[in-house]
Amino acid sequence: MTDLVTPRVSTRRAIPLFGSLWPIAIVILAAFAAFFLFPYDLAFLTRIVIMMVFVLSFDLILGYAGIATLGHAAMYGCGAYAAGLFALHISPDPLVGLLIGATAGALIGWASGLVLLRTHGMTLLIISIAVTMVLQEAASKARWLTGGADGLPGISVSPILGFFEFDFVGQVAFIYSVCVLVAVLVLCHVLVSSPFGLALRGIKNSASRMRAIGTPVYRRKVTVYTIAGAIAGIAGALAAQVTGLVGLEVFNFSLSADVMVMLILGGAGRLYGALIGTLIFMTVHHVAASIDPFNWLFVIGFMLLVVVFALPDGLVSLPARLVRFLRRA
Amino acid sequence: MAQGLAINGLSKSFGGLQVAQNLNVSLPPGSRTALIGPNGAGKTTFANLITGVLQPTSGSILLDGKDIGNLSEAGRVRAGIAKTFQITNLFRDLTVRENLRLPILERKGLSSSIFSRADGRPGVEDEIDQLLRSFNLSPLADRQVRSLAYGHQRLVELALTLALKPKILILDEPAAGVPSTESHLIVEAIKRLPSDLSVLIIEHDMQLVFEVADRIIVLVSGAVLIEGTAEEVTADLRVRRLYLGGVHG
Numbered sequence: 001m002t003d004l005v006t007p008r009v010s011t012r013r014a015i016p017l018f019g020s021l022w023p024i025a026i027v028i029l030a031a032f033a034a035f036f037l038f039p040y041d042l043a044f045l046t047r048i049v050i051m052m053v054f055v056l057s058f059d060l061i062l063g064y065a066g067i068a069t070l071g072h073a074a075m076y077g078c079g080a081y082a083a084g085l086f087a088l089h090i091s092p093d094p095l096v097g098l099l100i101g102a103t104a105g106a107l108i109g110w111a112s113g114l115v116l117l118r119t120h121g122m123t124l125l126i127i128s129i130a131v132t133m134v135l136q137e138a139a140s141k142a143r144w145l146t147g148g149a150d151g152l153p154g155i156s157v158s159p160i161l162g163f164f165e166f167d168f169v170g171q172v173a174f175i176y177s178v179c180v181l182v183a184v185l186v187l188c189h190v191l192v193s194s195p196f197g198l199a200l201r202g203i204k205n206s207a208s209r210m211r212a213i214g215t216p217v218y219r220r221k222v223t224v225y226t227i228a229g230a231i232a233g234i235a236g237a238l239a240a241q242v243t244g245l246v247g248l249e250v251f252n253f254s255l256s257a258d259v260m261v262m263l264i265l266g267g268a269g270r271l272y273g274a275l276i277g278t279l280i281f282m283t284v285h286h287v288a289a290s291i292d293p294f295n296w297l298f299v300i301g302f303m304l305l306v307v308v309f310a311l312p313d314g315l316v317s318l319p320a321r322l323v324r325f326l327r328r329a
Numbered sequence: 330m331a332q333g334l335a336i337n338g339l340s341k342s343f344g345g346l347q348v349a350q351n352l353n354v355s356l357p358p359g360s361r362t363a364l365i366g367p368n369g370a371g372k373t374t375f376a377n378l379i380t381g382v383l384q385p386t387s388g389s390i391l392l393d394g395k396d397i398g399n400l401s402e403a404g405r406v407r408a409g410i411a412k413t414f415q416i417t418n419l420f421r422d423l424t425v426r427e428n429l430r431l432p433i434l435e436r437k438g439l440s441s442s443i444f445s446r447a448d449g450r451p452g453v454e455d456e457i458d459q460l461l462r463s464f465n466l467s468p469l470a471d472r473q474v475r476s477l478a479y480g481h482q483r484l485v486e487l488a489l490t491l492a493l494k495p496k497i498l499i500l501d502e503p504a505a506g507v508p509s510t511e512s513h514l515i516v517e518a519i520k521r522l523p524s525d526l527s528v529l530i531i532e533h534d535m536q537l538v539f540e541v542a543d544r545i546i547v548l549v550s551g552a553v554l555i556e557g558t559a560e561e562v563t564a565d566l567r568v569r570r571l572y573l574g575g576v577h578g
Contacts, residue, residue: 197443202420
């Protein structure tokens with residue numbers, strides 16, 4: 001035991017900051033393929049990409065830190081309104097607009113997190129819903145600023161970096177959204193591989209043990225909630241810029257619930273599960289709703305049940321399960 | 330200058346219920362003190378008062394002469410007080426190596442770092458390897474904690490706590506739930522703890538207490554009944570009547 005005091009000289013080499021980023025290369029290749037395979041569905045694909053950014057932000061708080069909320073739309077909505085108002089009244093620059101969306105999302109994440117994260121379980125869920133409802137009601141009442149129920153129409157942004165103007169087909173919007181997704185993915189990858197990311201996983205496993213090793217658990221939770229808020233704000237800003245419209249539905253409870261379903265479907269706490277879950281959810285939603293506009297939720301519900309019972313770690317765990325099954329066979 | 334932990338006149342009450350009554354205990358460096366007592370005697374409450382989970386109604390707690398009574402739970406860990414839990418409390422989805430990495434990163438003030446990797450830091454990984462070797466856990470380093478036998482989980486918890494390099498270590502029933510075939514692992518690990526570390530062991534297993542403790546405090550209804558060596562405690566008629574039932578001595 002005495003050798004604890006005198007550790008031996010290290011022969012290890014530090015692992016590079018970005019580690020293995022090949023899954024991100026796959027995402028870029030998949031986006032590249034989708035661009036050419038579905039040239040007439042780029043608007044829908046862009047919506048999927050934006051939602052992926054949003055679900056990634058939720059993965060940070062639910063999948064990694066274990067903070068279950070049903071009010072994630074609050075940050076998305078604030079980001080969307082902030083970017084929309086910025087484009088309408090101050091500057092049409094899309095990149096600065098994203099920054100404004102991120103700041104708005106981070107601010108509302110930080111402010112609400114200070115209160116929310118002092119609570120747990122059902123109380124946390126209910127207060128998170130309440131925060132979103134208050135923001136929705138505030139946006140509805142402040143017609144002079146937000147347009148109320150009519151929303152903020154006519155948002156237009158200038159060409160990206162002064163060169164790439166948003167086109168009618170949606171090619172630039174798709175590429176722009178994919179670039180933002182990749183940037184967010186790299187950021188999340190760095191974050192979850194860091195000591196801070198490990199601390200989040202520790203908090204999810206046992207907050208009491210984390211306190212017992214001296215970690216300021218509350219502070220860590222507020223920090224990740226603020227970061228997730230910034231990313232959700234980026235998703236909201238992206239949606240505002242691409243669609244040119246922000247309405248009260250950005251604060252809808254169903255949006256927060258959908259995000260949770262997408263994450264659980266794909267697999268929480270794995271980043272790429274968020275991408276898979278979003279892709280499957282939105283594609284099934286799109287196809288099922290076009291076949292039966294009234295009962296499409298049945299398909300989603302059935303799929304969720306199957307995944308929860310058969311693949312509790314989400315669809316992202318399917319390949320590993322198959323490999324294990326084949327080895328046993 | 331006072332050394333180690335000195336607890337003076339510590340009391341705690343919940344409304345009309347007094348769970349700690351004017352406790353005066355000192356844990357000098359290198360001491361091995363056992364805290365025993367029947368269920369509900371206030372042993373875990375006492376540990377929670379020291380670690381800052383509970384705030385005392387009155388009294389003071391001095392560590393190396395400094396009052397730590399106003400520090401938070403995390404602050405007391407940084408000051409040098411660490412504990413293991415009565416029921417194993419680990420990061421069950423993480424590997425043994427990751428479980429040990431967390432307290433080391435925390436102790437070194439690196440746990441809030443975002444733009445660097447958690448793994449592969451030479452100083453940290455070497456320290457983890459040392460701990461793994463010390464507790465014979467090296468073959469299990471990359472296994473998820475949830476897949477380990479309970480005895481090994483207890484060892485991981487002990488290693489995790491030692492990774493904080495504490496001055497005072499509180500072991501809350503370290504052998505609780507451990508099968509008799511694995512309990513020798515715990516006893517051996519406690520015996521091999523650093524000699525300058527003050528250890529407070531809360532335990533029901535009297536055989537373990539007699540094996541590792543050089544001083545025993547008997548707690549009854551939140552108050553110290555007797556404090557002394559194993560011989561003194563087992564010879565005390567009140568202890569035999571109230572706690573040991575006349576088995577020992």
